[in-house]
Amino acid sequence: MEKRDVVIIGGGPAGITFARKLKKLKPDVSITMFRPEPHSMVCCAIPYVIEGLIDASKVQKRDELVTDVGVDLIRHNVISVDFENKQVVDDVGETYLYETLFIATGASPVRPPISGAESSNVFTVKTGQDITGIIDRIENGAKRAIVIGAGAIGVEQAQAYQVRGIETWLIDMASHALPNMIDKDMSVPLHAALEGKGAHLAFNTQVEALETVGSSVRQVRLSNGDAIDLDPGKDFVCLAVGMKPDVDLFLDSDLTMTRDGIVVDSQMMTNIPDVYAAGDCCSFYSAIDKVEIGGKLATNAVPMAKIAASVLAGKGGELKGFYNGAATCVEDWRIASTGLTETVAVSRGIDTVCGYGETTTLFPMMPGAETLKVKIVASRKTQQIIGAQVLSKLSTTDKIDIITLAIQQSMSLKELSKLSYSAQPWQSSLPSRSAIVEACENALETLDIQEEPAQNAEAGECE
Numbered sequence: 147m148e149k150r151d152v153v154i155i156g157g158g159p160a161g162i163t164f165a166r167k168l169k170k171l172k173p174d175v176s177i178t179m180f181r182p183e184p185h186s187m188v189c190c191a192i193p194y195v196i197e198g199l200i201d202a203s204k205v206q207k208r209d210e211l212v213t214d215v216g217v218d219l220i221r222h223n224v225i226s227v228d229f230e231n232k233q234v235v236d237d238v239g240e241t242y243l244y245e246t247l248f249i250a251t252g253a254s255p256v257r258p259p260i261s262g263a264e265s266s267n268v269f270t271v272k273t274g275q276d277i278t279g280i281i282d283r284i285e286n287g288a289k290r291a292i293v294i295g296a297g298a299i300g301v302e303q304a305q306a307y308q309v310r311g312i313e314t315w316l317i318d319m320a321s322h323a324l325p326n327m328i329d330k331d332m333s334v335p336l337h338a339a340l341e342g343k344g345a346h347l348a349f350n351t352q353v354e355a356l357e358t359v360g361s362s363v364r365q366v367r368l369s370n371g372d373a374i375d376l377d378p379g380k381d382f383v384c385l386a387v388g389m390k391p392d393v394d395l396f397l398d399s400d401l402t403m404t405r406d407g408i409v410v411d412s413q414m415m416t417n418i419p420d421v422y423a424a425g426d427c428c429s430f431y432s433a434i435d436k437v438e439i440g441g442k443l444a445t446n447a448v449p450m451a452k453i454a455a456s457v458l459a460g461k462g463g464e465l466k467g468f469y470n471g472a473a474t475c476v477e478d479w480r481i482a483s484t485g486l487t488e489t490v491a492v493s494r495g496i497d498t499v500c501g502y503g504e505t506t507t508l509f510p511m512m513p514g515a516e517t518l519k520v521k522i523v524a525s526r527k528t529q530q531i532i533g534a535q536v537l538s539k540l541s542t543t544d545k546i547d548i549i550t551l552a553i554q555q556s557m558s559l560k561e562l563s564k565l566s567y568s569a570q571p572w573q574s575s576l577p578s579r580s581a582i583v584e585a586c587e588n589a590l591e592t593l594d595i596q597e598e599p600a601q602n603a604e605a606g607e608c609e
């Protein structure tokens with residue numbers, strides 16, 4: 147029976163980051179990581195493998211990321227954990243004792259309880275097997291694909307299938323695409339872009355049944371009365387209706403969990419001594435109102451893992467909650483969001499005020515200048531910023547990260563409206579225009595507050 151200082155269950159972004167950071171801080175610590183799949187993957191780039199833009203090998207992470215820093219990587223599943231005796235057992239019956247356990251088991255795509263959801267031409271999107279299954283269908287003459295779920299994963303899949311020449315439907319119960327990221331008013335140009343490329347969109351619509359022949363789906367029946375016929379031998383369905391934490395291992399234990407995953411404190415400690423957890427297997431809470439919220443993002447898994455490693459190494463650290471900065475693409479639009487949408491904020495009882503800013507990505511006289519839209523969401527009572535959404539034909543992540551920082555610093559609309567920004571013809575709108583500043587000013591106008599002109603905001607200056 148081997149004894150290790152640290153056992154890590156899971157070799158995704160949380161497991162890898164934790165292992166590397168801990169080894170950096172405490173080189174002598176002995177670490178064993180369990181990860182059954184042949185490669186850890188960069189999931190974010192999966193759509194571009196399916197689209198045919200990049201080779202599948204490009205999204206496979208190298209094992210050396212962890213083995214080169216001295217981590218023992220064991221390619222087995224952990225099948226049981228005994229918190230009392232501090233030991234795990236893997237699927238070949240080996241037992242490992244640990245001093246500290248780090249749980250980073252991630253999450254798996256949900257298969258909703260719709261009849262036919264287990265059929266052979268119904269895929270989810272996460273693993274190497276999922277990618278191979280979808281690409282095999284595409285390469286074997288699929289003509290139609292139905293994507294159920296219009297979150298970022300579903301929207302990205304739909305676009306990949308269209309690039310491969312497949313007639314694609316995108317179906318969601320919500321009223322618009324990317325409902326967890328943006329409000330309906332921001333989705334209008336995105337729907338137009340998807341439809342412009344030939345996608346069939348069905349919102350406020352449920353899938354009622356996946357009719358099968360043999361083990362394959364031959365027809366998808368929708369709550370709006372439509373029935374879409376599929377060639378069961380060639381066409382396929384993609385389920386992108388959310389992720390559920392991989393925590394079955396702990397169902398009979400005393401580990402505190404919610405439906406969304408393992409509960410951790412601000413230092414990633416669970417309720418069990420010497421057991422930490424991070425990433426998609428955890429439940430998340432909003433840094434804004436401290437209420438549970440979705441957050442199954444690599445950009446959450448990584449900082450959680452860094453904090454856990456730092457705490458374990460005696461260096462301290464804490465995470466005050468999650469902001470959920472996230473980004474995706476819809477055709478040539480880039481979309482990013484942070485914090486709470488207006489819809490979510492209102493549903494959580496927050497009285498909101500919103501503001502809009504619209505400028506251009508470059509100076510408007512420059513070739514290729516395109517629209518840039520910002521929506522800012524603030525609490526009407528405190529005027530603190532609680533969320534934002536950015537749409538642009540150029541990168542949006544830089545803009546949204548600025549607003550996330552403003553939320554992290556508890557900034558008000560008035561404070562962010564004083565943002566000192568830069569301008570250059572190929573890189574921004576005019577010196578007189580910042581969509582972030584204008585969104586804040588617009589929200590302040592809505593609140594009917596006399597606002598002094600923001601720095602740089604003399605219209606016409608330097609035009």
Ligand SMILES: Cc1cc2nc3c(=O)[nH]c(=O)nc-3n(C[C@H](O)[C@H](O)[C@H](O)COP(=O)(O)OP(=O)(O)OC[C@H]3O[C@@H](n4cnc5c(N)ncnc54)[C@H](O)[C@@H]3O)c2cc1C
Nearest residue numbers: 156157158159160189190224251252425426442443444445
């Ligand atoms: C298609 C797709 C696109 C995405 N795009 C983005 C994006 O653009 N931006 C972003 O921030 N996030 C994105 N995500 C989310 C991101 O991939 C996840 O948030 C991230 O992978 C979570 O990391 P993790 O380490 O917590 O879990 P995972 O990456 O799920 O890793 C979990 C690990 O635990 C292992 N494991 C589970 N159970 C056991 C067991 N019993 N024994 C041993 N090992 C076990 C698994 O095999 C795996 O190695 C995307 C996800 C998908 C599926």
